[in-house]
Amino acid sequence: MTRRGRSRSATRTSSSAPWAGLPTESRNPRSERLDTLPTSRVVALLLDEDRRALVAAGAQRAAIARAADLVADALEGGGRVVFLGAGTSGRLGVLEAAECPPTFGTDPDRIRAVMAGGEDAVFRAVEGAEDRADEGREEAERLRSGDVLVGISASSVTPFVRGGLERARARGVPTILVTCAPRPGLRTLADVVVAIRTGPEVLTGSTRLKAGSATKAALNAITTAAMVRLGKAYGNLMVDLKLTNAKLRDRGRRIVMAAGQVESDEAARLLADAGGEAKTAIVMARLGVGAEDARKRIAAAGGHVRAAVAKSAARARAPRRRP
Numbered sequence: 001m002t003r004r005g006r007s008r009s010a011t012r013t014s015s016s017a018p019w020a021g022l023p024t025e026s027r028n029p030r031s032e033r034l035d036t037l038p039t040s041r042v043v044a045l046l047l048d049e050d051r052r053a054l055v056a057a058g059a060q061r062a063a064i065a066r067a068a069d070l071v072a073d074a075l076e077g078g079g080r081v082v083f084l085g086a087g088t089s090g091r092l093g094v095l096e097a098a099e100c101p102p103t104f105g106t107d108p109d110r111i112r113a114v115m116a117g118g119e120d121a122v123f124r125a126v127e128g129a130e131d132r133a134d135e136g137r138e139e140a141e142r143l144r145s146g147d148v149l150v151g152i153s154a155s156s157v158t159p160f161v162r163g164g165l166e167r168a169r170a171r172g173v174p175t176i177l178v179t180c181a182p183r184p185g186l187r188t189l190a191d192v193v194v195a196i197r198t199g200p201e202v203l204t205g206s207t208r209l210k211a212g213s214a215t216k217a218a219l220n221a222i223t224t225a226a227m228v229r230l231g232k233a234y235g236n237l238m239v240d241l242k243l244t245n246a247k248l249r250d251r252g253r254r255i256v257m258a259a260g261q262v263e264s265d266e267a268a269r270l271l272a273d274a275g276g277e278a279k280t281a282i283v284m285a286r287l288g289v290g291a292e293d294a295r296k297r298i299a300a301a302g303g304h305v306r307a308a309v310a311k312s313a314a315r316a317r318a319p320r321r322r323p
Helices: 039-058 061-076 087-104 133-141 159-170 210-229 246-260 264-273 278-287 291-300 305-317
Strands: 081-085 111-115 148-152 175-179 192-195
Touching (some): 159 175, 246 264, 291 305
Parallel strands (some): 081 111
């Protein structure tokens, strides 16, 4: 994560955005008397609006699937995925990038997040950082062929994000926009647009609420679907997780038990022999081979455990030719 925030107001973008006309800035008629409601009603309203937002995210499943394929293509081809955002949207990108390595065993340099205002802005707002279209363009200049840029902007008009997307597209880098403000012209900003119609917030303009929930759901779906395509799952088990703490070590053992069809002690032994690689341990268990052989079979199957096991089983069943 990069970008130090600069406070020079003279260099901020001078373009005026139509904030008042954005759905994320509109007033929600269901919460017009929010200050008069008892706590239980406020909570019920907030959760019901979140539910509606997740339904709206579901309506964008085709676009989310296209975004997942772009991400998978980039990673499969040796490229990187960069999340670009400001405020809540930027923090959601940071969260997504941070969670991929332990969950899917990805290289932290291959899935990154860039927050307007730099690392300090993750914990405390940096004044004017989101208005700096020039810094978004600078980040896009750092992209390489084969990378993909995921711009995250609840309003769709954040200059930092728009600047990055515009420059990336001009350089031929694949782009994705995740937003909660569908409006005309968005398709000129990115190759894939995930435009979730979440509508006005319970607390007017506070897009950390249901817009944040819907955005998180979309990002979860994009990265998880991409990782499934890349062989990071076997059934519904995360087989490329990093065993970095007691909980994950226990989960890894249980994954090998379930997928390898072995008892607890044997799963622990296989994991130790496999250097903590659950995927390798599973293939060792299913095929009765050593760690190096299992790794070769997984590589030959494009990283997919199911294909590695199936290919070996098919070879074992094939009739031998008589000499």
